[in-house]
Amino acid sequence: MREPLTTSLWSRDDSVPLVEYTVGSLLAERASTHGDALALVGTAHGTGEQCRLTYQDLYTEARRVATALLRLAEPGEFVALWAPNVIEWPVIQYGAALAGVTLVALNPVLRADELVYAVNHSGAAVLLHADVSRDYDLAAVAASVPSRCPALREVVSLSARDRWLAESADPPATAAVRDADAPVMLQYTSGTTGLPKGVLLRHRSLVNVAKLTVERAETEPGAVQVNPLPMFHTAGCVVATLGSLWLGGCMLLVEHFRPAPVLELMEKEQATVLFCVPAILGALVEAARDTGGTAAALRTVMVGGANVPAALIETTRQVFGASVHNLYGQTELAPTLSATGRSDTPEDLANTVGRPLPQVECKIVNPITGAVQQLGASGEICARGYQQMIGYLHDPEATARTVDAEGWVHTGDLGVMDERGVITITGRLKDLIIRGGENIAPVEIETCLLGHEAVLEAAVIALPDEQWGEAVTAVVRLRGEPYDGLRDALVAHCRGRLAKYKVPQHWYAADEMPVTPAGKVRKFKLREAVAAGILRPLG
Structure with missing residues (x-):
């Protein structure tokens, strides 16, 4: 039992040792120990056929991929994968790890210029691509890329199976395959502003974050796990995929999320x-x-990517009888920093993101001075440990802005820590609204709004205001159609729960929220929509 904290500084819990597997060696281990167990279910590229692979099948297919990739690229080079959640995605992920190449995970909604940027920035030697994602012709876009990407040597469709899937399954061993500190994946941040940054991650980080996250939730060995999250994001290809691998379980990969079919699955x-x-x-x-x-x-x-309303956690328990666990982190932390556990109190499960995972340090600091905050005082969440990124590829200046001289990753998120080390998210540094000198964290207002029965989603943004500097503005997605008096009802709901200066001055309704692949609302898009008159005011 740890002693209660006296300041918002969580020291590393080394009671749970790190494992020294690479992604490929862990797959090899599971093929040995769970060879006949079902490992992966998903739809095949091109045909939509449902495929079911045991661990021995998966390891064999991954080794065939590794053999083929080493004919196209050298160990240590970058290989980009541009595809939706087809079953080939995790197979190629494992094959790339076995080959010792670094997989560049790309969002299948990227437009041509965005794809060119990612391929050129990463220096990818090979681009593997699906032919279509929903109604988007990936093959046509991929065909236009080589003339604009000088380092790109090969563009290979997943339909050309003989080019990325060899007949044999015996790739030569490389030093990178055995080195848990070697790079294994490049993830592009889905940031809410600016050009995406390439986050370079190592084997040790991915394997241990996945292991420690599923263990925090006390997930049972051999669990059948549904993954509708995009595989190009760490939540999908690390926590869900490698978490399932660690447990010797089966991952059900969902290509396109639709509620009713997923419930049936x-x-x-x-x-x-x-x-x-x-x-x-x-x-x-x-x-x-x-x-x-x-x-x-x-x-x-297991839920991450955005604030989870307490009401939704309770409703999930009532409807499904399941325990909901908040995960918090970011791509730069591979991605989980903290999570709630099954034995946590109902209040902690509903309102916090739990304690930091083992083997990581965490602190809450004053954003201006950098000093560690007192318990219960809001500040920037910082972390340091094995799981942090190697760095932003080709961008030492951005890396230095995020990782300070003492090795702490500055998340840009605001939170508070209590004497138990439990963290509650209070907002984003860049999201802070400054109204008449008062600092206002949108997440508090959003949480309040999500407690109203008419509201499905809520985002709070700042709009310019001549008198106050910035005006608190709420954008809501409603459960049904707006009705007379709804705005007044929402105002009254907020006034009964928030200080007067936090109650939104402006109200808008949105049919859907513009979100990043991680599920975070792109608030600058909402501000643009308000300015363009696209969103309808709540009267």
Whole structure:
């Protein structure tokens, strides 16, 4: 039992040792210990056929991929993958790790210029791509890329299986395959402003973050886990994919999320674990209520990417009988820093992001002075440990702005820590609204709004105001159609729970929120929509 903290500084918990697997060696281990167990279920590229792979199947396919990739690229080079959640995605992820190349995970919605930027920035030697994602012609866009990407040697469609999947399954060993500190993946941040930065991550970080996250939620060995999260993001390809690998479980990979079919899949496969963002969880709860669907075996829900309303956590418990666990982190931390555990109090499960995972230090600091804050005082969340990024690729200045001279990663998120080390998120540094000299954290107001029965999603932004400098502005997605008196009802709801200066002055309704792949609302897009007159005011 740890002594209570006296300041907002969490020292490293080394009671749980790190493991020294690489992504490839862990897969090899599971093929040896769980060879006949079902490892992966997903749809095949091009045909939509559902495929089911055991651990021995998965390891064999990954070794065939590694053999083929080493004909296209050298160990240590970058290989980009541009595809939706088809079953080939995790197979190629494992194959790249075995080959000792660094996988560049790309969002399949990228437009041509964005794709060119990522390929050129990463210096990728190979681009593997799906032919289509939803109604987007990836093949046509990929064909236009080589003339604009001088370092790109090969552009290979997933339909050309003989080029990325060899007949044999015996790639030569490389030093990188055995080195847990070697780079394994490049993730582009889905940041809310500016050009994306390439976050370079190592094997040790990915394997241990996945292991420690699923262990914090007390996920049972062999669990059947549903993953509707995009594989190009760390939540999907690290926590869900490698978490399932660590447990010797089966990952059900969802190509396109639709609530009713996913509920049917969960019931059919007797899924016990769901990985999701709040919007997905909310949609599944609504679908279960509307259709009477169920997921009887569901025991654990792991949610990250955005603030999870306490009401949604409680509703999930009522509808599915499952425990909901808040995960907090960012890509630069591979990605989990903290999470709630099954034995946490109902209050902690509903309102906090839990304690830091083992083997990482965490502190809350004054954003101006850098001094460690007193317990309960809001400040910037900082972390230091094995899981932090190697750095931003080709950008030492940006790396130095994020990782200070003492090695602490500055997350840009605001939070408070109590004497137990439990963290509560209070907002984003850049999201702070300054109204008449008062600093206002939007997340507090958003949480308040999500407690109203008419509100499904809420985002609070700042708009310029001649008198106050900035005006608090609420954008809501409603459960139904707006009705007469709704604005007044929402104002009254806020006034009963918030200080007067925090109550929104302006109100807008949105049919959907513009979000990043991680599920975070792009608030600058909302400000642009308000300025352009696209959002309808709540009268």
